[in-house]
Amino acid sequence: MKTSLAIPVTQIEQSRLPEIDFSNLAFGRVISDHMFVADYRNGEWTDLRIEPYAPLELSPANAALHYGQSIFEGLKAYRNDKGEVLVFRADANARRLNESASRMCMPALPEEIFMEGLTQLIDLDKNWVPSAKGSSLYIRPFMFAMDNYIGVKPSDTYRFIIFTCPVGAYYSKPVNVKVETYWTRATEGGTGAAKTAGNYAASLYPALQAQKEGFDQLLWTDGKSHSKIEESGTMNVMFKIKDTLITAPTHTGTILKGITRDSVIQLAKDWSEPLEERFLNVSELQEALENGTLEEAFGVGTAATIAHIAKIQVNGKTYTLPEKGSDAFSNRILRELDGIKYGEISDPHQWIIKI
Secondary structure, three states, rough: OOOOOOOOEEOOOOHHHHHHOOOOOOOOOOOOOOEEEEEEEOOOOEEEEEEEEOOOOOOOHHHHHHHOOEEEEEEEEEEOOOOOOOEEEHHHHHHHHHHHHHOOOOOOOOHHHHHHHHHHHHHHHHHOOOOOOOEEEEEEEEEEEEEEEEOOOOOEEEEEEEEEEOOOOOOOOOOOOOOOOOOOOOOOOOOOOOOOOHHHHHHHHHHHHHHHOOOOOEEOOOOOOOOEEEEEEEOOEEEEEOEEEOOOOOOOOOOOOOOHHHHHHHHHOOOOOOOOOOOOEEHHHHHHHHHEEEEEEEEEOOOOOEEEEEEEEEEEEEEEEEOOOOOOOHHHHHHHHHHHHHOOOOOOOOEEEOO
């Protein structure tokens, strides 16, 4: 990919690459050599640079630590059979970052800076992109307040960083989930649609309680009545009932506009699959589980890609879903997405950027 921004690069003195066991990658634990950094001050983004990945020096009065102005994104790069590096839908992440920034009173980041910083960083650290199928380079762009000031107001200064991690699969097996009808992730008028750190902090306690009961994730319900399924902890969620794919809409502002979700919806439309973007009632879900009309349930997200759901607990009763055959929609969509991401099949919607 051609670049237009001249971004200064300070390379690490000695790469940590020879130390890495690429056959045993824990998700998010191994960090690549470099990071892209940009600072916002006096009303503009400045001091763009790529430098060695290293700890940050922050004031104890840093505004993000006290008042939570922090947003992030997640996307992946893949290595194809030719050794080329392919990035999936980075432009969509750039747009969503700015939607989160707007909600959190943070400055927009020009898409050119996002894309140039990302592509030049990955080109520099391209040897960190795993080659094994099922592995990828996870990319974490994020922005946070930099004012050193104790006062409740939007910061005047910000920092944007991108770093990367070689990763294996997020979920190694199908997941068990529990429908949450007490705790609330998001409500209308809140920050549920923003990819902001506070949303995840608020979800940790109820998720931990569910994990103690043997569940991997929660299925969050709406904050008003707890009667409608919204999304899961790390992903949007989809159900196939009576041959129809059902997933919650995003217009309420309580659900993250997932890029994998959007990709699955687009492919389902390409295939003329029956599709309904609507809320699934908890009672409707339980009825479908009772009478066997729930054919599939799965999460969709950047980290998980497609996470098959094996068990669902509703109102204290746990149901086991039928095993998925190779022709199940979730398996077909997983093969299609992987084929596009690894450059094995055509990319009709031009989702791939080649580094």
